Amino acid sequence: MRIIAGTHRGTRLADVGAGDEAAHLRPTSDRVRESLFNVLQGGRFGDAVRGARVLDLFAGTGALGLEALSRGAVHATFVDNGGAAQTLIRANIAKLRRERDTRLILTSAVAIPAGQPCDLVFLDPPYGMALGHTALDAALRQGWIAPGALIVWEEARGQVAPQGLTVADQRRYGDTFVTLMRRDQAG
Template identity: 70%
Template sequence: MRIVAGAHRGTQLADVGTGDAAAHLRPTTDRIRESLFNVLQGGRFGDPINGVHALDLFAGTGALGLEALSRGAAHATFVDNGRVAQKLIRDNIAKLRRQAETRLISADVAQLPEGTPCGLVFLDPPYGQGLGGKALAAANAAGWIAPGALIVWEESSAQIAPPGFLTRDQRRYGDSWITFLEANT
């Protein structure tokens, strides 16, 4: 696993190893991440990355938030309650020397503390467990989602926009679906 483009292009991220089966650690592949960021930077959504604060829910390795930082995001907050994931995220932040522009929160994403509104939100819950909508509602209620924010939701199936959000696009990549939502709160 590596950073695909930007300031840290080609940097190898920490090895996932055996991962954490109990936490359903399933990193987004380089190919999907590259395709996803090509869509984000392709003009369809304006410029959703440059200078933005990003929120990476169910962060796993932190690859999505770190890719955003590499491509120009000003700050990234990572949320994951798994010990293996937290270590991977800390290792990857250190590898890129981005401690000043990052924050790691050890919490269940459904019980987030109050936060700073973010313009870009990555949501990559364990597939098929119905956790994404709950996490999105919790992040919104805790003030993490800015009005007009772009939400990138990776799941095993296309997702329906919950109340307060509009579907902007949906794309399939193998067994994964990416649903792009816009916060209209």
């Protein structure tokens, strides 16, 4: 696993091996991440990354948030309660020397404390555990998702937007569905 593009292009991230099934670590593949960021930085989304404040829920290795920083995001907050994930995220932040523009919150994404509004949100819950809607609701309630923010939800199947959000795009990459949602401007 590596950073695909930007200032840290080609940097190898901490090795997860085949993943940590007990910790539900299932890193987004380089190929899917590259395709996803091509969508986020081109076409109808303009450049949703450059200058963005990023929230990475169920952060795992932190690869999505770190890729965003490499491509011009100004800050990334990582949320994960798994010990293995926290170790990987810390190692990857240190490897890229991004301590100043990152924050790691050691809690479950469904119990996130109040925070600052973010423009870009990555939501990659463990597949099949029905945690995505609960985490998204918590992030909205706690002020993490700015009006007009783009939410990138990775799951085993496509997702339906909850009230106040609109599905903007949906793509399938093998057994992974990525649903892009936009928060209404009215908030």
